[in-house]
Amino acid sequence: MAAILKKLFWTGAVLLAFALPQVVLxxxxxxxxxxxxxxxxxxxxxxxxxxxxxxxxxxxxxSWLPGIAKTTGEGGNTPDAAKRxxxxxxxxxxxxxxxxxxxxxxxxxYRIDNVDVKVLPVNNYSASIIVLPADGGKSVVEWRGAFYRxxxxxxxPPELSDEAALKAVSGLFRKGLENLKKKAESxx
Amino acid sequence: xxxxxxxxxxxxxFALALALVVLNAAALADEAFIPDQTGDExxxxxxxxxxxxxxxxxxxxxxxxxxxxDGRTAFVTSTEGKYISVVDTxxxxxxxxxxxxxxxxxxxxDHSGASLYLAGFYQPRLYKIDIASGALEATLDIGALPSxxxxxxxxxxxxxxxxxxxxxxxxxxxxxxxxxxxKVGAHPFGVTIDPAGARVYxxxxxxxxxxxxxxxxxxxIGTVKVGKRPYAVxxxxxxxxxxxxxxxxxxVFDLATLQPIKRISVGEYPEGIEASADGExxxxxxxxxxxxxxxxxxxxxVIARIPVxxxxxxxxxxxxxxx
Numbered sequence: 001m002a003a004i005l006k007k008l009f010w011t012g013a014v015l016l017a018f019a020l021p022q023v024v025l026x027x028x029x030x031x032x033x034x035x036x037x038x039x040x041x042x043x044x045x046x047x048x049x050x051x052x053x054x055x056x057x058x059x060x061x062x063s064w065l066p067g068i069a070k071t072t073g074e075g076g077n078t079p080d081a082a083k084r085x086x087x088x089x090x091x092x093x094x095x096x097x098x099x100x101x102x103x104x105x106x107x108x109x110y111r112i113d114n115v116d117v118k119v120l121p122v123n124n125y126s127a128s129i130i131v132l133p134a135d136g137g138k139s140v141v142e143w144r145g146a147f148y149r150x151x152x153x154x155x156x157p158p159e160l161s162d163e164a165a166l167k168a169v170s171g172l173f174r175k176g177l178e179n180l181k182k183k184a185e186s187x188x
Numbered sequence: 189x190x191x192x193x194x195x196x197x198x199x200x201x202f203a204l205a206l207a208l209v210v211l212n213a214a215a216l217a218d219e220a221f222i223p224d225q226t227g228d229e230x231x232x233x234x235x236x237x238x239x240x241x242x243x244x245x246x247x248x249x250x251x252x253x254x255x256x257x258d259g260r261t262a263f264v265t266s267t268e269g270k271y272i273s274v275v276d277t278x279x280x281x282x283x284x285x286x287x288x289x290x291x292x293x294x295x296x297x298d299h300s301g302a303s304l305y306l307a308g309f310y311q312p313r314l315y316k317i318d319i320a321s322g323a324l325e326a327t328l329d330i331g332a333l334p335s336x337x338x339x340x341x342x343x344x345x346x347x348x349x350x351x352x353x354x355x356x357x358x359x360x361x362x363x364x365x366x367x368x369x370x371k372v373g374a375h376p377f378g379v380t381i382d383p384a385g386a387r388v389y390x391x392x393x394x395x396x397x398x399x400x401x402x403x404x405x406x407x408x409i410g411t412v413k414v415g416k417r418p419y420a421v422x423x424x425x426x427x428x429x430x431x432x433x434x435x436x437x438x439x440v441f442d443l444a445t446l447q448p449i450k451r452i453s454v455g456e457y458p459e460g461i462e463a464s465a466d467g468e469x470x471x472x473x474x475x476x477x478x479x480x481x482x483x484x485x486x487x488x489x490v491i492a493r494i495p496v497x498x499x500x501x502x503x504x505x506x507x508x509x510x511x
Binding site: 031034035036100146 | 225226249251266267291293309310333352416434456457475476499501
């Protein structure tokens with residue numbers, strides 16, 4: 001059971017969502033659940049902050065996140081101008097835009113403009129990532145997400161509940177940070 | 189040469205100075221009642237000491253709040269539990285719960301203090317609820333997805349932010365009829381009426397601005413650009429203050445000129461905001477970073493950061509002056 005749960009990281013959650021019966025969503029514009037969710041994942045990396053930041057600093061390069069086949073977009077790293085589209089290994093897409101970018105602080109913040117809840121079961125999603133200096137020349141990377149569940153109305157089905165949204169986002173962050181650590185610690 | 193003040197004037201001056209001291213002392217003893225949505229509790233802050241003095245468990249994901257005019261009773265909406273908790277502020281305990289048919293968020297008290305106005309989070313309705321019995325007294329059709337509710341200080345007019353229709357509804361409280369709708373910016377969430385009952389301010393989440401509506405003419409008279417994803421507005425010292433969720437700032441603007449003045453960095457995802465009764469302080473709840481920021485309304489500096497429970501939202505009026 002533990003192994004199965006472990007596999008319920010992002011791609012797992014996506015597959016699971018696809019396997020479940022289709023849910024009819026009420027067509028209410030801009031509606032979202034009443035309880036905002038948040039998650040913070042962090043990881044210590046045995047590499048200096050500048051080296052870690054160099055891997056994630058380009059908003060249009062998400063190659064460090066497993067499961068991403070390609071990233072396309074425009075607007076460079078300029079807040080309110082930069083937009084990117086992530087294409088997942090299974091062909092699904094996520095549209096995101098940048099709203100804060102601070103190279104001195106080594107952080108940026110973005111939001112999802114468009115994603116199918118079957119791909120990531122969230123609404124009104126925003127997130128920020130920051131590289132912080134740690135003792136001994138190491139780094140700590142924090143990835144924070146704020147979002148509502150995938151189901152915008154009362155009484156959500158389990159796959160679009162608050163818990164499902166939290167699990168999917170923390171799983172995604174975890175997976176990304178672990179890979180970032182691997183990349184930063186192995187790079188010359 | 190020394191001049192002697194007329195004794196009457198000196199006495200008046202002394203009385204005024206004393207009154208100011210007393211007023212300041214009273215203001216410093218204000219308390220805040222902060223619903224912590226993910227923490228399922230109510231954090232009660234002594235704003236003079238700058239810390240939590242009590243925590244009351246309130247399940248069901250509490251988020252909205254209203255305060256009686258005498259400060260003795262607070263009302264907290266639990267969005268998932270679908271009920272309103274009636275809280276004795278002095279005794280720090282929940283007196284009872286009022287069940288709601290719709291998901292409750294935005295809430296305000298009527299002038300008598302006997303009824304509550306509740307916006308239907310999903311249904312396009314305003315509900316009037318009798319506090320003593322918990323019974324639904326009346327229902328009124330308003331715009332889509334209403335969130336914020338505010339009442340003029342004389343109790344005559346209710347205003348709702350109908351976020352799904354990008355409008356406010358202006359309602360005659362006594363006649364229980366809608367007088368008008370006024371289009372504002374995109375997705376208005378919080379709504380604030382000034383103490384004179386002259387103007388309405390809405391925080392428009394999708395258009396990143398504040399709409400200013402004149403209540404007498406029922407017309408939009410101005411728009412102020414603020415930080416990203418504004419949530420709610422507070423008024424003090426001739427200034428407007430908006431919480432900018434994505435910006436992590438409070439945007440300050442001049443109420444006379446409607447020009448932006450400053451952006452003050454606060455915590456992460458600031459949401460509920462209210463001015464102290466004396467207009468000296470602005471209190472801001474930071475949903476992501478679990479803290480309340482206190483801002484000096486004159487210097488526009490953050491003067492205190494008070495930790496609270498997890499996921500504070502405090503949508504509505506959460507301050508009381510301690511008797």
